[in-house]
Amino acid sequence: MGLISIQERIPDDYTSWTVDFLVEGRPARLTCESVPRYGGVPHGLEGDIASAIILMFHEQDCPPDGVIRTTAYQLLKLAGLDASGRYYKALKLSLFRLRTATYFASEAWREHPKGNWTTVTFNYLDGLEFTSQREEQELSGASAILIRLAQPIVRSIRAEYVKPLDVEFLTSLNRPLTRALYRLLDARRYDPLQPQLPHSAYTVNVNEWGEACKIVDPRTNKIRATLQGHTKS
Numbered sequence: 001m002g003l004i005s006i007q008e009r010i011p012d013d014y015t016s017w018t019v020d021f022l023v024e025g026r027p028a029r030l031t032c033e034s035v036p037r038y039g040g041v042p043h044g045l046e047g048d049i050a051s052a053i054i055l056m057f058h059e060q061d062c063p064p065d066g067v068i069r070t071t072a073y074q075l076l077k078l079a080g081l082d083a084s085g086r087y088y089k090a091l092k093l094s095l096f097r098l099r100t101a102t103y104f105a106s107e108a109w110r111e112h113p114k115g116n117w118t119t120v121t122f123n124y125l126d127g128l129e130f131t132s133q134r135e136e137q138e139l140s141g142a143s144a145i146l147i148r149l150a151q152p153i154v155r156s157i158r159a160e161y162v163k164p165l166d167v168e169f170l171t172s173l174n175r176p177l178t179r180a181l182y183r184l185l186d187a188r189r190y191d192p193l194q195p196q197l198p199h200s201a202y203t204v205n206v207n208e209w210g211e212a213c214k215i216v217d218p219r220t221n222k223i224r225a226t227l228q229g230h231t232k233s
Contacts, residue, residue, distance in 0.1 A: 005043035005214035006180035014040045028108035034101040042097045047180045049094045052079035066149035073141035080171035088139040098124040122150040
């Protein structure tokens with residue numbers, strides 16, 4: 001299930017999206033509503049940051065409370081991003097987007113151990129704390145960060161329904177959009193009812209794929225234009 005738009009840049013007024021689909025023949029809906037002051041829905045860089053957070057969650061033995069302790073430097077490095085300085089401001093904004101955007105999944109969230117689909121609402125991050133040595137409260141390499149993952153995500157990871165990605169391969173991809181497509185395609189490889197059995201092939205029409213990618217302009221030619229030229233590292 002794609003929670004983050006693959007697009008590197010979005011209009012400031014792209015503050016919500018809704019996707020309707022069928023789950024085992026029943027209508028389901030996934031919606032994201034964001035806070036305009038942080039620049040729209042989670043997108044682009046947030047995909048890299050979210051992947052790093054999930055990997056850290058695994059490295060810290062998947063604590064039931066969803067709490068992860070790290071530093072800004074460690075988070076950027078694990079995300080495969082430059083930790084020399086220019087990404088710290090972007091990291092702070094990404095964390096705020098993940099903290100403040102609200103997701104509504106109507107009959108669309110899999111509680112795999114129970115074998116059913118549920119309705120949930122959550123923020124990707126339930127909590128966010130960080131230290132700063134500057135009055136501007138900006139992040140630096142030494143900033144300590146405490147992140148609390150949303151419980152629906154925690155339960156999915158602990159049930160092994162959400163799996164960590166191949167980090168070495170992921171970080172070998174140079175473009176953010178390419179990495180985002182890899183994450184989405186990797187998720188689509190698995191049957192939601194039998195996640196232990198990956199598909200050998202995946203076919204989807206352009207408009208449905210554009211919706212899954214959360215591409216702003218739903219016209220077919222715009223979807224193709226967004227994807228073309230960004231699928232090679």
